[in-house]
Amino acid sequence: xxxxxxxxxxxxxxxxxxxxxxxxxxxxxxxxxxxxxxxxxxxxxxxxxxxxxxxxxxxxxxxxxxxxxxxxxxxxxxxxxxxxxxxxxxxxxxxxxxxxxxxxxxxxxxxxxxxxxxxxxxxxxxxxxxxxxxxxxxxxxxxxxxxxxxxxxxxxxxxxxxx
Amino acid sequence: xxxxxxxxxxxxxxxxxxxxxxxxxxxxxxxxxxxxxxxxxxxxxxxxxxxxxxxxxxxxxxxxxxxxxxxxxxxxxxxxxx
Amino acid sequence: xxxxxxxxxxxxxxxxxxxxxxxxxxxxxxxxxxxxxxxxxxxxxxxxxxxxxxxxxxxxxxxxxxxxxxxxxxxxxxxxxxxxxxxxxxxxxxxxxxxxxxxxxxxxxxxxxxxxxxxxxxxxxxxxxxxxxxxxxxxxxxxxxxxxxxxxxxxxxxxxxxxxxxxxxxxxxxxxxxxxxxxxxxxxxx
Numbered sequence: 001x002x003x004x005x006x007x008x009x010x011x012x013x014x015x016x017x018x019x020x021x022x023x024x025x026x027x028x029x030x031x032x033x034x035x036x037x038x039x040x041x042x043x044x045x046x047x048x049x050x051x052x053x054x055x056x057x058x059x060x061x062x063x064x065x066x067x068x069x070x071x072x073x074x075x076x077x078x079x080x081x082x083x084x085x086x087x088x089x090x091x092x093x094x095x096x097x098x099x100x101x102x103x104x105x106x107x108x109x110x111x112x113x114x115x116x117x118x119x120x121x122x123x124x125x126x127x128x129x130x131x132x133x134x135x136x137x138x139x140x141x142x143x144x145x146x147x148x149x150x151x152x153x154x155x156x157x158x159x160x161x162x163x
Numbered sequence: 164x165x166x167x168x169x170x171x172x173x174x175x176x177x178x179x180x181x182x183x184x185x186x187x188x189x190x191x192x193x194x195x196x197x198x199x200x201x202x203x204x205x206x207x208x209x210x211x212x213x214x215x216x217x218x219x220x221x222x223x224x225x226x227x228x229x230x231x232x233x234x235x236x237x238x239x240x241x242x243x244x245x
Numbered sequence: 246x247x248x249x250x251x252x253x254x255x256x257x258x259x260x261x262x263x264x265x266x267x268x269x270x271x272x273x274x275x276x277x278x279x280x281x282x283x284x285x286x287x288x289x290x291x292x293x294x295x296x297x298x299x300x301x302x303x304x305x306x307x308x309x310x311x312x313x314x315x316x317x318x319x320x321x322x323x324x325x326x327x328x329x330x331x332x333x334x335x336x337x338x339x340x341x342x343x344x345x346x347x348x349x350x351x352x353x354x355x356x357x358x359x360x361x362x363x364x365x366x367x368x369x370x371x372x373x374x375x376x377x378x379x380x381x382x383x384x385x386x387x388x389x390x391x392x393x394x395x396x397x398x399x400x401x402x403x404x405x406x407x408x409x410x411x412x413x414x415x416x417x418x419x420x421x422x423x424x425x426x427x428x429x430x431x432x433x434x435x
Contacts (some may be wrong), residue, residue: 013309014319023187024241024331030194031238037201038224038231044208045224048217104214142214163214183331 057160063098063149064088064156074112076101079147079158085109086147087119088156089130096156098147099133100163105140119144133163190237197230197237204230247322247367250388253376254400255297256418259383260284262295266375266384273363273374276327279351281360282375297384299375300325300347300360301404302414308339308348308359316357323414324364328357344406344428362415389416397421404428 012018058080069075074089077098085101089112099119101109108123118136119128126138133144145163149156204223211219262284271280284295306325309317316332317339319325328339328348335355339348348359363373367386371377376386385392389400400416403425410425419426 011315013306016321023191027191027194027238027241030198031234034194034198034201034231034234037205038227041205041208041224041227044212045220048212048220141210
């Protein structure tokens with residue numbers, strides 16, 4: 001015969017021993033989470049309003065040289081930081097485009113497919129346009145972030161990021 | 164003597180208790196649904212922010228605010244003594 | 246939190262039956278105008294002597310132990326609170342179980358109600374309402390040193406009910422030679 005039956009531990013008389021959460025308290029905590037979610041939403045909308053057209057300026061970096069990249073070729077570079085892989089594509093003799101290499105679906109690296117003239121993500125068959133990075137097919141929800149490229153003589157410089 | 168004679172046999176049916184239980188369960192369910200909608204709004208806002216489509220961000224904040232206000236109103240109804 | 250130095254003392258010999266405590270308690274809005282204290286006549290045919298009856302706030306409250314709805318709780322200060330409104334089902338187990346006959350079943354609210362030592366006042370450093378208005382000092386709220394200095398009687402908090410000893414937070418003033426107060430329940434019932 002136990003000294004104290006289990007129900008006595010579950011329903012103690014002293015408030016200090018009572019650890020059960022009542023329905024009322026649980027619902028109150030849900031409402032607090034609701035307020036926190038609203039606050040997060042307001043924070044995101046404020047940040048969105050403060051930024052203009054999603055364009056970010058970062059320190060300029062030289063990423064490649066026109067003589068080392070053939071037409072229809074691509075090269076990986078890192079911008080703005082060492083953990084931000086980007087893909088530079090030479091569309092024709094004068095046009096260079098660059099996008100973030102992270103697929104907007106689940107972050108897999110995209111590759112340039114010259115035969116389809118698109119950026120291809122092998123993980124879930126996502127396709128992005130090489131002209132503007134918009135989604136052509138597959139599960140990716142958003143276009144690829146575009147890297148602003150400036151041609152200075154034979155040097156190619158990354159000057160900012162959109163998206 | 165004393166107040167033990169106050170104990171008059173009364174019906175075991177307690178409509179008031181049943182109504183209170185039903186109201187707290189209904190409020191819990193409504194707050195769950197509102198919270199779920201708010202998480203959807205937050206997800207949409209983040210998608211819009213990261214995707215550069217600022218058009219969706221403000222309406223989701225407004226919708227989230229309406230859901231939050233409704234949730235506060237519901238919990239206020241439950242907590243008000245009657 | 247209640248100051249641990251402060252205790253509640255009942256001296257039945259000082260009660261003059263003025264009902265000031267009854268009316269003061271009834272004025273409190275937290276229990277909707279129903280008094281949680283009442284006066285009992287010791288033997289109305291023999292004497293006008295009255296005794297105030299308040300919750301004794303037992304260390305091991307019988308009312309809380311028999312409550313099937315877990316509606317009666319004890320605070321960390323040792324105050325046994327009245328039944329929680331959302332939980333009380335009006336079964337009157339506590340009314341029957343209390344050895345001092347304190348809890349009342351109020352049919353209008355379908356609720357048990359009892360004295361909670363004016364927890365809203367005592368936790369803020371004030372005295373309970375009944376002790377504040379008592380003109381004779383039959384109900385007193387203060388430190389033990391203060392009471393023992395002012396009075397000849399001694400404070401006791403052990404009550405014997407047959408083989409059971411009930412220890413309470415509320416102290417009763419008894420003659421110095423009395424130790425535990427033996428409650429003759431059978432004599433009480435006659």
